[in-house]
Amino acid sequence: MSVIHVEAPGLFTTVQDLGREGFGPMGVSPSGAADSVSLRVGNRLVGNDEGAAALEMTLLGGSFLFPQGAIVALTGSDFGATVDGSTVECWKPVEISGGQILTLGPTRSGARCYLCVRGGIAVKLFLGSASTHILSGLGGLDGRSLRKGDVLNIGIAETFFRAATLSAKALERLAPRKTLRVTPGPQSDWFPESSQRRFYAGTYLVSEESNRMGLRLEGDPIPTPSGGGEMTTEGASLGAIQIPEGGQPIVLFVEQQTTGGYPKIANVISADLASVGQLRPRDEIRFEKVCWEMARSLLREIEELISG
Amino acid sequence: MPISAPDCVRFQPASDQSLLIYFGQQITFDFHQHVTKLLRLLEREPIAGIRNLHPGYCSLLVVFDGLKLQHDELEVILRENLDRLEDAPLPQPRLMEIPVSYGGECGPDLNDVAEMHGLTAAQAIELHASVVYDVYFLGFVPGFAYLGELPESFATPRLAKPRLRVPPGSVGIAGRQTGVYPFATPGGWRLLGRTPIPMFQPDRSGMSFLSIGDRVRFIPISREQFAEMENA
Numbered sequence A: 001m002s003v004i005h006v007e008a009p010g011l012f013t014t015v016q017d018l019g020r021e022g023f024g025p026m027g028v029s030p031s032g033a034a035d036s037v038s039l040r041v042g043n044r045l046v047g048n049d050e051g052a053a054a055l056e057m058t059l060l061g062g063s064f065l066f067p068q069g070a071i072v073a074l075t076g077s078d079f080g081a082t083v084d085g086s087t088v089e090c091w092k093p094v095e096i097s098g099g100q101i102l103t104l105g106p107t108r109s110g111a112r113c114y115l116c117v118r119g120g121i122a123v124k125l126f127l128g129s130a131s132t133h134i135l136s137g138l139g140g141l142d143g144r145s146l147r148k149g150d151v152l153n154i155g156i157a158e159t160f161f162r163a164a165t166l167s168a169k170a171l172e173r174l175a176p177r178k179t180l181r182v183t184p185g186p187q188s189d190w191f192p193e194s195s196q197r198r199f200y201a202g203t204y205l206v207s208e209e210s211n212r213m214g215l216r217l218e219g220d221p222i223p224t225p226s227g228g229g230e231m232t233t234e235g236a237s238l239g240a241i242q243i244p245e246g247g248q249p250i251v252l253f254v255e256q257q258t259t260g261g262y263p264k265i266a267n268v269i270s271a272d273l274a275s276v277g278q279l280r281p282r283d284e285i286r287f288e289k290v291c292w293e294m295a296r297s298l299l300r301e302i303e304e305l306i307s308g
Numbered sequence B: 001m002p003i004s005a006p007d008c009v010r011f012q013p014a015s016d017q018s019l020l021i022y023f024g025q026q027i028t029f030d031f032h033q034h035v036t037k038l039l040r041l042l043e044r045e046p047i048a049g050i051r052n053l054h055p056g057y058c059s060l061l062v063v064f065d066g067l068k069l070q071h072d073e074l075e076v077i078l079r080e081n082l083d084r085l086e087d088a089p090l091p092q093p094r095l096m097e098i099p100v101s102y103g104g105e106c107g108p109d110l111n112d113v114a115e116m117h118g119l120t121a122a123q124a125i126e127l128h129a130s131v132v133y134d135v136y137f138l139g140f141v142p143g144f145a146y147l148g149e150l151p152e153s154f155a156t157p158r159l160a161k162p163r164l165r166v167p168p169g170s171v172g173i174a175g176r177q178t179g180v181y182p183f184a185t186p187g188g189w190r191l192l193g194r195t196p197i198p199m200f201q202p203d204r205s206g207m208s209f210l211s212i213g214d215r216v217r218f219i220p221i222s223r224e225q226f227a228e229m230e231n232a
Helices: A036-045 A168-173 A193-201 A270-276 A292-306 B029-044 B071-082 B110-116 B121-130 B223-231
Strands: A003-008 A014-016 A054-058 A063-066 A070-076 A093-096 A100-103 A112-117 A151-154 A179-184 A204-206 A214-218 A240-242 A250-252 A264-268 A284-289 B010-015 B018-022 B050-055 B059-064 B095-102 B133-138 B145-148 B163-166 B170-174 B177-180 B185-187 B190-194 B215-221
Touching (some): A036 A054, A036 A112, A036 A270, A168 A292, A179 A270, A179 A292, A179 B010, A193 A264, A193 A284, A270 A292, B010 B071, B029 B059, B029 B071, B029 B133, B059 B071, B095 B121, B095 B223, B110 B190, B121 B215, B215 B223
Parallel strands (some): A179 A284, B095 B215
Antiparallel strands (some): A003 A151, A054 A112, A063 A100, A070 A093, A179 A264, A204 A214, A214 A250, A240 A250, A240 A264, B050 B059, B095 B190, B133 B145, B133 B215, B145 B177, B163 B185, B170 B190
């Protein structure tokens, strides 16, 4: 079996696929790639199923030795990858020869880079998925981020390899956004007009306290609506924007708590969730309200762009 | 009295791919029964396009595939299922016992909580262990069961400043709720004790020690018994 030796893990690198859905009744959130668009495209580029497991690197990439070689694709943000001193292009299938080391550095754009390998990363599945859920220490490689010296198995690719490509136009349309489009949250009516205006006019800074569970934002605080302290805990959706006491919004993300007790003013549309996965600490973001029909048509558009 | 399919049900889009069904706004056993029945019905007879279900105290969040369904279409389907709730039988609840070592380093807030309510620590323990709780739902993190309800007189506010790390197995209270932290997580509930029983184990059948609808009793144990069980 082909393997990958982790020579350097990078800042925070985990095994991720498209996550495990359907376990909300046990309190298990799906987890999965923070930027699922990049994961899906990367897998297509190397001839995998869209949902094959890959490595998700965060802000600073690692170094990986491929003793038997592999076909890989780097997607998401540009982490300045090289092999033997030559630059490796992102968004393209690349062949790495046996014994070569792929080295990545600090990000030159967004928060996350995906290393997709032909055959996928083979780990023991937990509830049908390879995704790491860090908080509970489940899934992925022993439920944790990679360490120096880890050895990862590469899965067996089943289909004959045919290099896929992604058009420059599609890549441009899929580029991450800093203005996130949102639909109203289930408690948006609780917030008076003045709070709504403040939320949609404001610029928010992504805090250092952000992770795959949620992004904490800093900006003009949104007053807690009257009665907000007594909200009955209910199911929370991916991309929900909660307003806790203190008024600084929290965006629930892929490793989210499945339920929450803070009122939600808005929800990031599905088409823009991958953009959330590319936000770095100190990035400035804004929110733009769209109608349900727009949210649906943008979701369809993303699907069409990914499937080429 | 049989529970009739509720007329008061309200649908609310939560995101472009999720819909909330509210049976009410308060924590009541009736609303909880409606949530459980609908959840069980949708688990038993899955509907194409529904991807996930997040139960709450008196609501159910239904996550769906936005390429296959729209809010109004899903609402029609769910209303048909609501009409059948009466026929949805619920299994006899299991009674689960959770041994707890109260106070000391296991329950760092026990004395404060007792004092808040004008009780001795022993009385507070007795009170917490005397109630048979219902599992209203699991949420927050894998295996975290929201248990209700504590007597009104024992309702206790959360910590003003949540702890950054609550040890796994910690038994906390907040408002009239109580629960056990399955993993080391941040948490604002006041901690009365700790159980040696793992609340979530991937290699155990069912994985989660508790499920929605279970009944739960806490059994006080000594520090020594805790240590023995933890090492067993």
